[in-house]
Amino acid sequence: MAASEEMRKGPWTEQEDMQLVCYVHLFGERRWDFIAKVTGLNRTGKSCRLRWLNYLHPGLKHGRMTPQEEQLVVELHSRWGNRWSRIARRLPGRTDNEIKNYWRTHMRKKAQERQKSSQLSPSSSSSSSSSLNSIAVAEAENKWFEQINHGSSISTSGFEAEVELNGYSMDQIWNELAISENPWLNFEARKEKFNELEITEMASPLWDYSESQMWKVDDENLKLFSPMAGLVIPNYQYGTGI
C-alpha cells in the first residue's frame, strides 16, 4: 500500500504520545489500526499498540527492576524459558519487552564474565556449587554467542532444541546459569517461592480492560468527541522513561 511509504518510524514525540493517550482513552485498547487512523498520526496500528503497551500505559512501572523482580524473572525464566509475555504477567507493571531486554543484557553480561573466568582458570569449576559440567556451559555459551555475532539464521528455539551437551538441554544450561547467579535460590527456597506463586497467580489487572469501551463508534461520528476528554498522561519525565 502506498500509505506505508509515508508511515512515520522511530522515536515518538511528546505530541504524538499525548494524541495516542487521548484516543486510547476514547476508544479503548483495541482496533489499533482504527486508532492509528483517527489520531492522524502517520503511525501503523502496530506501532501505536506497542507504544501504548510498552510505554504509555498508566499502570506501568518505569525505571530499573528491583532485586525481587530480578529474582522472579530468573525463576520464571528457568521455568518457562523465553515466554516473555507470560513472565510479564507475573510482574505487574512490567512489560514483556522490558523483561526481555533485562534478560538479554543480564545474561549476556554474566555469560561473558563466565567465559572470561573459565579462560583464566579452567579448573575453577570444581569450586562451583553448580551441578552442571562447566565445560558444557562454556561450549553452549560460545555457540550461542557465535550465533549472535555471526548473524546465523538458526532460530533461538531451534538452537535450544538442537543443542544438548553432555546430557543437558539448553534450557537446563540457562537455568544453571541463572541459578548460579542467585545462590540463595537453593532447592527449598525455590520450592517455597513456587508454592507462593501458584497461590498468587492472577491475570494482570493492567490489561484487564472491559468490553464496554467505546471503540465501536464509526468514522463519521469521530468528530463528535473532544480529543482532550479524559486525557491522562502517565507520570514520567518525557524522554527519560522515568
Place this chain on the structure above:
DNA sequence: AAGGATTACAACCGCAGAGGA
C-alpha cells in the same frame, strides 16, 4: 574533558493464531 565501550531502553520486523466475513 574527550572519546570509546558498555548498558539500558525504545522501537521495528516477521510470523503465527484467532476470529469474522
Place this chain on the structure above:
DNA sequence: TTCCTCTGCGGTTGTAATCCT
C-alpha cells in the same frame, strides 16, 4: 473452506545514557 484483518509474541536492531580509561 478460504481469505483477510487484527492482535500478540519473540527476536532483533538502533540509539540514548552512562561508565570507564
